[in-house]
Amino acid sequence: MAAYNHEPKRASNMTVNESRPFNAEPPISVLREHFVTPTDQFYIRNHAPVPVLNGSDHVVTVTGLVPLDLKLTMYQLEHDFPQATVMATLMCAGNRRTEMSKIKKVRGVPWGHAAISNAIWKGPRLQDVLLAAGVHRLESIWDTLHVEFEGVDICKDNRGYGSSIPMVKAMDPKGDTILALQMNGHQLPRDHGYPVRVIVPGYIGARSVKWLQTIRILSHESTNYFQVKDYKLFPPHVDWDVVDNWWDKAPPIQEMSVQAAICQPADGEAISPAGKYTVKGYALTGGGRRITRVDVSLDNGSSWETARLFSDLHNQKTGSHLTKWSWEFWELPVMSMPAPCTIICRAWDESCNTMPEDLKQIWNLRGVMNNSWVKINVRALSKV
């Protein structure tokens, strides 16, 4: 297809789960090596060909119920507003989807455990841009408004990929929603939204719209396909025969639930029985909440050990919010690692929520928000 003649170059070590549109995740062992994911190892979730855009003539339109329509160049976004730097982990709602298909086939990009990455983003705050469009005059009705984002990438219904977030999230001074022009200190790469994308920290990646073209203030949620006919969480009993009755009943997924993965060892890896071994992984939760604990079991949940958190509760104690929107790294040193063995982990966040035990009990036909207990198997290394 000619539409895919202008795709950017990608790192060769990525696992490609779908090639057109391009969807790929890094090796999970590489993911765990860097608290801030190297840009070329950041998972890529595209819904269409990557647009060919030029930052010097691209314009973002702010419209809808705003008192003042705006058309903003990239130069204006960079120079007319204070620039905020936000570390934020993005995760696809479909992270860990492949596991779900083992119960019963689900539809969607077959992600492993690495549809998640952490980066440092920089650009103007969305609230400052909206204030420039006069939204302070609407403050008494912010609770009823939604902010729709639409990209250049035409996907469904001849519209760009799009979605919306509540106005209160957009205007929350602690919400850190920005229009990112930079990723990890450099201009955004084309795969990640060049020249400008939204970053909605604490929400599923689907709301951080790339190749941003239009911001629209609405009195209702976006009617974009990806807000109303995708990224929804249904009960296990909803199948394709009845799903049409359900799209309206389920709210769009916005904040992320508690999530984790084991990055070391890899599933199926062979290790030395009874040797010293350090199990490592990541954990993440939504809404700017902190991960408070990660439990690991080597005996199928009969007993648990508590992993060391990367930040060791440092952030809660000092109140530092540097990593408020980022994942947590954890590790558990094991003195005598059994092999073969099933390793299980579960994380908890500061709202005392944890991950559900049984994948089957949260199965859903779109395979989203799989945050069941993480289970991997290791084999015993053969003796030479």
Add this chain to the structure above:
Amino acid sequence: MAAYNHEPKRASNMTVNESRPFNAEPPISVLREHFVTPTDQFYIRNHAPVPVLNGSDHVVTVTGLVPLDLKLTMYQLEHDFPQATVMATLMCAGNRRTEMSKIKKVRGVPWGHAAISNAIWKGPRLQDVLLAAGVHRLESIWDTLHVEFEGVDICKDNRGYGSSIPMVKAMDPKGDTILALQMNGHQLPRDHGYPVRVIVPGYIGARSVKWLQTIRILSHESTNYFQVKDYKLFPPHVDWDVVDNWWDKAPPIQEMSVQAAICQPADGEAISPAGKYTVKGYALTGGGRRITRVDVSLDNGSSWETARLFSDLHNQKTGSHLTKWSWEFWELPVMSMPAPCTIICRAWDESCNTMPEDLKQIWNLRGVMNNSWVKINVRALSKV
């Protein structure tokens, strides 16, 4: 004990779980009859004798790191600040503790499923009171500060019952933390903190300090017993032998996790087999998030049906925040109710978190935050 000679009169239908100090919950069927719990049916959680106070001479002191110390009479709290009305459900962190003791004995007041109630509270916003004490001058360090509350009721270490919340929660314009002078349109009853208590919506009830005497701004969490040696959530492997190593490791419980209960039928109730029956209950979550779904299973989790929510997603759609901090009522009409039967329910909130399946896996020695799947048994009504 003479200290208990001045306890208030209480409704005779309450289940008294501890008499001195007084701890009682209403019948769960009564609880589900009123979206706003009648004042005399509101669960009572006291840590000491009820203080004998006089609203006309009681004073709340605001001190600590504030630029300006304040001493505020009840008249000043009512007349010198705008009065906010907030509907908020309070729940004890020990709600559903008794179930946990079935796995292994836990310590604490033996609550059933009704250590939870909903009321309409009215009084000045905490943020307005703190602003009067000059905290705007500290805005750059709010992230590092804590607001301690201490009551008149002497409990441990010769100090009043107390705790703290983060300054950012106290100052959050959407946080709705108030100093309540009224409950359901009337002066606070003595059991609920007369003449003034804190209401911290979305947090466990333990932070809504009653008989408030002192508000103290600190650079660290409160060192009050009930902040540092109680109301903490430990992993299942922590027992009384090792707990002293754990108090500092676990953060204090603040926001509530997803919770639910079945109110009708009662556990052990006899019902007509194959008759029409409506299962009813409540659900609640923390942080101002919405309950998005309640699933009910009549076959031990093999299949689920989705209950009707009282507000039928009305609030999400209109953005109304009237019930932002209150519980959700749900019901499931069953055309042919099996009996005997185990009825299971689990709730989900808008961060896509749900309740853990297995009580054993979240067991903790203080028996807090039991939000495992709710399971009750019904018998078949004998044929006459």
